[in-house]
Amino acid sequence: MKRSRPVVLLALAFASVAPLAASAQEARPSRVAIDTAAAVDDSVDANGRHLTGLWVDAVVSVGLGKGFEAVAWPIAQRVANTGVRSADLWIATLRYERPGPIGVRVDGGLLGSPVGLANLSVRRPHLNPTIAQPAALFTALPALEPGGPRPNLLGAIYPFGGQVSVSGTRWDARAAVIDTSPLRRRGIFVDPKPPRFANLVLGGGVTPFVGFRVGASMTRGGWMRAGESSTTPTTRNATIVTVESELSFAYSKFAGEWVRDAIETSSGTRVATGWFVQGQQTLAPRWFVAGRVERLESPLVSLASSQAQRMTTVEETLGYRVTQDLTVRAGHRARRGFGRPDYGHQFSMSLVWWKRWI
Amino acid sequence: MPLLDMTLGRSRGPLAPPRLVGPVVALVAGLALLTEGPVAQGQPGSVVGRVEIGVPISARRPSGAYPGRAVAAAAPALAPVSELRHVVIYLRNARPQAVAPMHVAIRQHHETFSPRVVAVTVGSEVEFPNDDPFYHNVFSLSRAKNFNLGRYPRGDTRSVRFDRPGIVKVFCEIHSHMSATVMVLDHPWFAVPNDNGRFELPSVPTGEQSITAWHERLGDTTVRVRVDSGQSATADFVLPVPAR
Numbered sequence: 001m002k003r004s005r006p007v008v009l010l011a012l013a014f015a016s017v018a019p020l021a022a023s024a025q026e027a028r029p030s031r032v033a034i035d036t037a038a039a040v041d042d043s044v045d046a047n048g049r050h051l052t053g054l055w056v057d058a059v060v061s062v063g064l065g066k067g068f069e070a071v072a073w074p075i076a077q078r079v080a081n082t083g084v085r086s087a088d089l090w091i092a093t094l095r096y097e098r099p100g101p102i103g104v105r106v107d108g109g110l111l112g113s114p115v116g117l118a119n120l121s122v123r124r125p126h127l128n129p130t131i132a133q134p135a136a137l138f139t140a141l142p143a144l145e146p147g148g149p150r151p152n153l154l155g156a157i158y159p160f161g162g163q164v165s166v167s168g169t170r171w172d173a174r175a176a177v178i179d180t181s182p183l184r185r186r187g188i189f190v191d192p193k194p195p196r197f198a199n200l201v202l203g204g205g206v207t208p209f210v211g212f213r214v215g216a217s218m219t220r221g222g223w224m225r226a227g228e229s230s231t232t233p234t235t236r237n238a239t240i241v242t243v244e245s246e247l248s249f250a251y252s253k254f255a256g257e258w259v260r261d262a263i264e265t266s267s268g269t270r271v272a273t274g275w276f277v278q279g280q281q282t283l284a285p286r287w288f289v290a291g292r293v294e295r296l297e298s299p300l301v302s303l304a305s306s307q308a309q310r311m312t313t314v315e316e317t318l319g320y321r322v323t324q325d326l327t328v329r330a331g332h333r334a335r336r337g338f339g340r341p342d343y344g345h346q347f348s349m350s351l352v353w354w355k356r357w358i
Numbered sequence: 359m360p361l362l363d364m365t366l367g368r369s370r371g372p373l374a375p376p377r378l379v380g381p382v383v384a385l386v387a388g389l390a391l392l393t394e395g396p397v398a399q400g401q402p403g404s405v406v407g408r409v410e411i412g413v414p415i416s417a418r419r420p421s422g423a424y425p426g427r428a429v430a431a432a433a434p435a436l437a438p439v440s441e442l443r444h445v446v447i448y449l450r451n452a453r454p455q456a457v458a459p460m461h462v463a464i465r466q467h468h469e470t471f472s473p474r475v476v477a478v479t480v481g482s483e484v485e486f487p488n489d490d491p492f493y494h495n496v497f498s499l500s501r502a503k504n505f506n507l508g509r510y511p512r513g514d515t516r517s518v519r520f521d522r523p524g525i526v527k528v529f530c531e532i533h534s535h536m537s538a539t540v541m542v543l544d545h546p547w548f549a550v551p552n553d554n555g556r557f558e559l560p561s562v563p564t565g566e567q568s569i570t571a572w573h574e575r576l577g578d579t580t581v582r583v584r585v586d587s588g589q590s591a592t593a594d595f596v597l598p599v600p601a602r
Binding site for chain 2: 073103119120211358
């Protein structure tokens with residue numbers, strides 16, 4: 001004990017001489033991280049009709065220590081095509097992450113969709129290379145069940161649930177249990193709300209080399225409750241299989257996804273499929289071009305017949321980064337809807353502002 | 359105490375490039391010569407001092423609603439250890455000089471630029487080697503220099519030559535928490551403090567001089583000192599300026 005006394009005195013003396021605590025001279029990770037995005041886009045179609053969309057969101061995360069983090073993602077938007085305004089909370093999750101050779105991440109709460117590349121990569125306007133998002137996220141498929149709900153091929157869902165992800169250098173895997181079918185979007189503050197369905201998601205991918213990943217997922221669970229249509233006496237299930245890939249190098253970035261839904265209906269299992277491929281090329285520090293081709297195929301089912309219908313969308317975008325935070329985009333979109341013989345054309349302008357605050 | 363005057367404020371840059379031309383430039387240059395510009399009179403002096411940071415500095419950490427399918431192999435590092443290495447001390451209002459170009463590196467390691475701040479002379483090249491086992495995409499849209507190096511893997515590097523004075527903010531297109539600053543100066547009178555905050559500006563022209571300490575979060579703090587021939591003037595900084 002006596003030997004420790006000079007050490008303590010020396011430490012006290014040093015502390016009194018030191019002008020500032022060490023913590024004041026060293027950067028520490030911020031406890032709170034906030035970034036916000038806002039976007040406005042205006043489209044005009046061949047008939048001169050203007051459609052204006054608005055978007056405001058924030059991603060807030062709070063580090064809780066020991067690998068824990070709370071993340072919230074509130075949004076407000078005005079959907080261009082419908083003019084509907086809404087505000088919602090898309091993500092409110094408690095996350096645990098342990099980095100390492102085999103990293104582990106656990107999410108619980110209101111999750112970002114564990115299914116689909118589009119959900120993962122383009123949901124915020126500054127991350128989306130084009131002005132519009134993949135149609136599969138929002139566009140309802142033709143009716144599969146007379147009088148029943150119209151599902152999405154793979155909706156932009158934000159379910160309650162839990163997800164575990166593990167990954168190594170060249171692989172990743174995840175499993176999730178969610179309360180929402182990927183075929184039916186369900187908001188926290190948006191009505192009407194479809195029923196809850198337990199769905200199990202399994203997914204994984206390999207990364208043969210940096211910049212290239214191929215992944216797949218399978219989701220199984222209910223999508224339509226008994227009694228939602230007059231011809232549905234029992235709860236119906238759906239199996240959703242996705243294959244996704246991303247390739248990036250130098251100034252180029254490509255991504256693609258293929259989706260197959262096997263959807264149980266009162267008239268048997270119906271299959272809907274779809275895919276998109278998108279690319280982005282940086283031309284100069286401020287200039288980029290991007291494009292996306294998307295196709296959805298699904299049957300239109302009536303009591304008497306079933307008819308395959310297709311939807312095709314092609315979009316091209318030219319972007320200019322005014323500043324680090326501000327991007328202007330101009331684009332053209334050609335879209336042929338389900339059961340439509342011709343393409344409709346839209347020309348759009350978009351202004352996207354994104355800022356990382358802390 | 360040689361600390362004669364202290365001002366705090368944001369500036370456009372260490373040496374905002376003159377946009378005026380012709381007679382206006384000549385007039386301004388003449389006035390600068392007669393007033394506060396460095397005046398070479400015999401043997402130059404030097405400025406030494408110490409920098410302290412009086413407030414906690416926070417660094418950005420990764421954050422995202424969608425963190426990606428893969429989990430990070432390692433937690434992002436913060437480098438260098440001392441925030442004092444992110445301060446640049448320079449002679450304000452110095453006239454442009456012919457300076458030798460430098461060659462420095464800003465490494466991308468554990469999702470962090472290291473060092474996060476460098477000061478170089480005009481014409482210098484800065485390398486951006488990638489030490490991480492995944493892509494980075496270094497870019498800047500700053501007025502003094504805009505560039506985009508694209509994606510390149512670990513072990514690869516790209517370099518950028520900085521031909522205009524000013525502050526160049528550097529980011530990673532893929533990791534929004536990564537940022538660095540390249541301060542480009544057209545004179546030799548600048549320094550980055552050591553881990554203890556000590557610095558020296560050698561061969562400073564004699565006369566009244568404004569010495570500025572710049573920090574990316576704390577802005578500019580400027581003190582005026584008198585540099586005498588063959589003497590060493592002292593300029594100490596506490597960032598930010600304490601409230602009175």
